Amino acid sequence: PSGANVPALVIGTGYGGCVAALRLAQAGVDVHMIEMGMSWDTPGPDGKIFANTTSPDARSFWLRTKTKQPLSNFLGFPIDRDIPKYTGILDAEEFAGITVYQGRGVGGGSLVNGGMAVTPKRENFGAILPSVNVDEMYDTYYPRANAGLGVATIDPAWFDTTDCYQYARVGRKHAQRSGFPFVFVPTVYDWDYMKQEAAGAVPKSALAGEILYGNNYGKKSLQKTYLARIKDTGRVTISSLHKVTSVTPAAGGGYTVVIDQTDTSGATTLTKTVTAAKVFFAAGSVGTSKLLVRLKATGALPALNGEIGQGWGDNGNVMCGGANHLWDPTGSLQASIPTGGIDNWNAGGAFAEVAPLPTGIETYASFYLSITKNPNRARFSWNAATGKVELNWQTSWKQPSIDMAKTIFDKINAKEGTIYRTDLFGTYKIWGDHLTYHPLGGAVLTKATDNYGRLHGYSGLYVIDGALIPGNTSVNPFVTITALAERNIEKIIATDL
Ligand code: FAD
Numbered sequence: 441p442s443g444a445n446v447p448a449l450v451i452g453t454g455y456g457g458c459v460a461a462l463r464l465a466q467a468g469v470d471v472h473m474i475e476m477g478m479s480w481d482t483p484g485p486d487g488k489i490f491a492n493t494t495s496p497d498a499r500s501f502w503l504r505t506k507t508k509q510p511l512s513n514f515l516g517f518p519i520d521r522d523i524p525k526y527t528g529i530l531d532a533e534e535f536a537g538i539t540v541y542q543g544r545g546v547g548g549g550s551l552v553n554g555g556m557a558v559t560p561k562r563e564n565f566g567a568i569l570p571s572v573n574v575d576e577m578y579d580t581y582y583p584r585a586n587a588g589l590g591v592a593t594i595d596p597a598w599f600d601t602t603d604c605y606q607y608a609r610v611g612r613k614h615a616q617r618s619g620f621p622f623v624f625v626p627t628v629y630d631w632d633y634m635k636q637e638a639a640g641a642v643p644k645s646a647l648a649g650e651i652l653y654g655n656n657y658g659k660k661s662l663q664k665t666y667l668a669r670i671k672d673t674g675r676v677t678i679s680s681l682h683k684v685t686s687v688t689p690a691a692g693g694g695y696t697v698v699i700d701q702t703d704t705s706g707a708t709t710l711t712k713t714v715t716a717a718k719v720f721f722a723a724g725s726v727g728t729s730k731l732l733v734r735l736k737a738t739g740a741l742p743a744l745n746g747e748i749g750q751g752w753g754d755n756g757n758v759m760c761g762g763a764n765h766l767w768d769p770t771g772s773l774q775a776s777i778p779t780g781g782i783d784n785w786n787a788g789g790a791f792a793e794v795a796p797l798p799t800g801i802e803t804y805a806s807f808y809l810s811i812t813k814n815p816n817r818a819r820f821s822w823n824a825a826t827g828k829v830e831l832n833w834q835t836s837w838k839q840p841s842i843d844m845a846k847t848i849f850d851k852i853n854a855k856e857g858t859i860y861r862t863d864l865f866g867t868y869k870i871w872g873d874h875l876t877y878h879p880l881g882g883a884v885l886t887k888a889t890d891n892y893g894r895l896h897g898y899s900g901l902y903v904i905d906g907a908l909i910p911g912n913t914s915v916n917p918f919v920t921i922t923a924l925a926e927r928n929i930e931k932i933i934a935t936d937l
Contacts, residue, residue, distance in 0.1 A: 446472045447716070449472050449714065449716035455548065455905065457548065457720065459666065459904070460659075462670050465673035472678075474681045474684050475678060477527060477680065487704050489656060496528035502528050503526070504528075505524075505525050513865060513866055515880045524721075525705060528541075539876075540726055542879070547667060558915035559626075564914045577927065581926045585923035590660040603771055606774075614855075617852075620783065620852075621783045623780065623782075625793060629659050629777045634777075643656070645659065647773065648870070651796075682700070684697060686740055687731070687741065688740040688741065690715050694716055695716050695717075695900065697719060717759065718900045724905055725905065728903055729749055731750040732744060732888075736748050744888070747890050749829075750762050757812075758845050761860065763804065772800060776796050789813035789844035802916060808845075809866075811915060819831070838871070849882070850916065881907060882907040889903050892927075892931045904925050908924060909924070
């Protein structure tokens, strides 16, 4: 309620926010979590909570009147369609040079993501977070994160035989014939549930193509893991459809937090003010960066340092498709959870996940999301004239990612006698270089904050999400975001409470 005084307020309910709330509550602290998206616990008219990828509706997008699907075209035809404007689950947030996809709702990105739960190779960790003790991460915090998230790897014998991973076996064959290592990618999908889906024994989700707009059954999103444990503590309240708009020092100590309550059209219905002794920014790389940049520039938090908004990267995301021969089908049934990747990180700077194209028909296409060692970093800044935070990323900054991905796919194409698909991202466009799913940075560890996420300039303000990571994790990021949050909150609880 407005006027309340809370010991700890957490902005956002994604990975960083959930780790902070769970560990604080377990330490005996009452926590209030604020989430701008919906709670995603009530079925729609079709009896399901989440919409299917093949038939997007109002639930699918955050305040848009037309879908903006990552694959804009198929067989040359545009596939985006009109939808009612609604506080839906996937935000395609557009900056001048890049569209940044993010989850909106209680559970953050865990609601919409592919569930790939990858721990970076230990030898690559130094380049990801150079100030963090590697032994502590690999002995304690990565195992804690993997256990908390319910990470597991596919049964290799089932992988070898099931129809729904034929597309990934084609990817493995092409990788190995060109001399690249193929690795299994662990996930947070319930593999026993997927086996039962394949056997026709339970309602389908991965095998019904559910992914981008939520997963109704088998994926262990944060709703099924950290948020369930948070609920069990009895110490955490969560306000959905509430958006934090300001944080500023309060006269009597602590921070005054201004929060807009909205309806499902996005309109503000009520503005509330609470006082919090400690505030955790966990609004995601983009959400946290936008808030901090604006609060610094407009005088609400003027003592934040000049590193705020800096060091942002796209985790080198770039997508492409391969056009296979007619004797090399990828299957009409494709599990929506990717489970394998082609590793050319050390030699070529690219790790390519074999992604599904769950269209329900045979496409003779292989589809890949590559994570690359793109060195470009962008910065968020406040535009006083428009009243908006801008990001200076340029589309051409993806060229190093394309070059790195080509170290894999040019070789595969040459070996197999195949070509790139040109019908997935617009007419004759090979590379999906207009987006990222993996925004990272903007309030980087040891730059905008100390080595545990305490913001420089203010005691009692913390960053605990993807904004801490300087632009790249060499693999999909959520396990690293979770593990770093586990490390930081342990220190904060031990020393700051
Ligand atoms: P988030 O999970 O983004 O959570 C931030 C939350 O804060 C959101 O719920 C947001 O609505 C809320 N918020 C923002 N601003 C405010 C505000 N002002 N007030 C209140 N609330 C606010 N990663 C992987 O590791 N593996 C994958 O397979 C994978 N696939 C992906 C697929 C898609 C389509 C997308 C979009 C992402 C994917 N990711 C994947 C990325 C992963 O989901 C993110 O890296 C992760 O969710 C980031 O965690 P976070 O805690 O930093 O923030």
